[in-house]
Amino acid sequence: MARLTARSRHIAIAVGGVMALAGVISGTVAVATEDSGNSSGTSSVELTVPSSSDATRSKPTTPPADPGPSGPVSSEMAHETERGGKSVALTIDDGPDPKWTPKTLAVLKKYGIKATFCMIGPSAKAYPDLVRKVLADGHRLCDHSVDHNTAMDKRSEDYQKQQILDAKKMIEDVADGAKVRYYRAPGGAFTPYSRQLAAANGMRPLGWSVDTHDWQRPGVDRIVETVKHEIANGPIILFHDGGGERSQSVEALSRCIDWLKEEGYGFDFPKI
Numbered sequence: 001m002a003r004l005t006a007r008s009r010h011i012a013i014a015v016g017g018v019m020a021l022a023g024v025i026s027g028t029v030a031v032a033t034e035d036s037g038n039s040s041g042t043s044s045v046e047l048t049v050p051s052s053s054d055a056t057r058s059k060p061t062t063p064p065a066d067p068g069p070s071g072p073v074s075s076e077m078a079h080e081t082e083r084g085g086k087s088v089a090l091t092i093d094d095g096p097d098p099k100w101t102p103k104t105l106a107v108l109k110k111y112g113i114k115a116t117f118c119m120i121g122p123s124a125k126a127y128p129d130l131v132r133k134v135l136a137d138g139h140r141l142c143d144h145s146v147d148h149n150t151a152m153d154k155r156s157e158d159y160q161k162q163q164i165l166d167a168k169k170m171i172e173d174v175a176d177g178a179k180v181r182y183y184r185a186p187g188g189a190f191t192p193y194s195r196q197l198a199a200a201n202g203m204r205p206l207g208w209s210v211d212t213h214d215w216q217r218p219g220v221d222r223i224v225e226t227v228k229h230e231i232a233n234g235p236i237i238l239f240h241d242g243g244g245e246r247s248q249s250v251e252a253l254s255r256c257i258d259w260l261k262e263e264g265y266g267f268d269f270p271k272i
């Protein structure tokens, strides 16, 4: 699953680096496109803004099951937050994990911050209570494939389809009616086909702007410094709660949130 060999980790680094660079470039293009008056992205966002009715506001601690988007989903990579402005989106990959997901959730709950959890299908199936806990705390779900094959972009369309749709089903089978809102390819191994397939199934392809490399355990200080240096790249920040020992990720997440709040950033979901 998410436990990669040393060799495949190396490949993941290379792919991730390229995708991070591509993310910066495509993120810039996306902004320019939307500023030029394209209304398709705007309409899908309006359709997915949560209701602000009195009924919703009266139950702030028990969010309803996230029913998913009611309109078309773009197949372009998401590199922005829903509200835009000075806000970031925390994305947490490779779980759920019985040890690290609860610790990650505790940090987010302490600050009252919502994040997006990119889950491995079989892990969601193995730990359904963790999927439900993520949802109960108001976070969103993202499909991170069945086998975390960081070279899946080199495989057939049938293989990509199986990896994406089987994982979606495994997650949603234990999600009590909530929908998976995003798809993030392992190691950023997207293809035009996989982006379109994800979008056609209600999942916005989700990239990242800031790669903390937390899974390499470079030290908490280093992870925090990476966020400080790379936040100018864009608002989607990548952390991990699975695939290995994640104590550095948990501590760094807390310190990064402290710093981001001091700097005046808000916290949001990635744009759908």
Ligand SMILES: [Zn+2]
Binding pocket: 093, 094, 144, 148, 186, 187
């Ligand atoms: Zn991953």
